[in-house]
Amino acid sequence: MKHFVSFEGIDGSGKSTISKLVYEHLKIKGHEVVLTYEPTDSWIGKQVQKCIETGANPFITAFTFTADRFEHGKQIQKWLDEKKIVLCDRYAESTYAYQGAQLQELIKDPVKWLKDLAKNRIPIPDKTYLFVIEPKISIKRIQNRDNLIPFERVSFLEKVHENYLKLAKGEQFMKIDATNKIEELVDICIKDILS
Secondary structure, eight states: OOSEEEEEOSTTSSHHHHHHHHHHHHHHTTOOEEEEESSOSSHHHHHHHHHHHHTOOHHHHHHHHHHHHHHHHHHHHHHHHTTOEEEEESOHHHHHHHHHHHTTTTSSSHHHHHHHHHTTTSOOOSEEEEEEOOHHHHHHHHTTOSSOOTTOOHHHHHHHHHHHHHHOOSTTEEEEETTSOHHHHHHHHHHHHHO
16 A cells, blocks of 8 residues: 555646545545645645746745655654655656756756755655647647746646656556546556555
8 A cells, every 4th residue: 555645747638626526425435545645735735836936036936846845754654654655646756847947047957956956855755647749739728727837838747748758757657648537547546555
């Protein structure tokens, strides 16, 4: 059984919807489960939101996300110590994929740089579900949202999508076709968590 899993994907991939449904299903089955997300709703998480909304300097955004995760990681570790299943809607890979794309023109190998910041400082998920979808399709899914954030542009999401695919290697990752039916996607995650 997996105790810490994260849900990743570009905007409009459905990961938030799926993580909520997985949470509800596991709860009904009697499991002690926590659904958390990033950025968090802590004071640091609120600064992250400000960075996103105001289009802050990419370095400031990256450092703020990382600071939020360090604090969040402590809370996640507490839940894990209490033997709870922790589901996280966005985690470290979001920063590597999104801020990696933002920093692309500013530093050499931004993904490695971001990973080095977090190395040995945060809990690592037992499994990360990456919901794979073409940015053109994902943008159609979210175009009616009230407040589209600066990250929600096809050209930017294409870079993020590429970063995600490069990151999703090894046993930690499961790539899932996000265009499948929601029930199927939820079922895939639940079966994997409980296996």
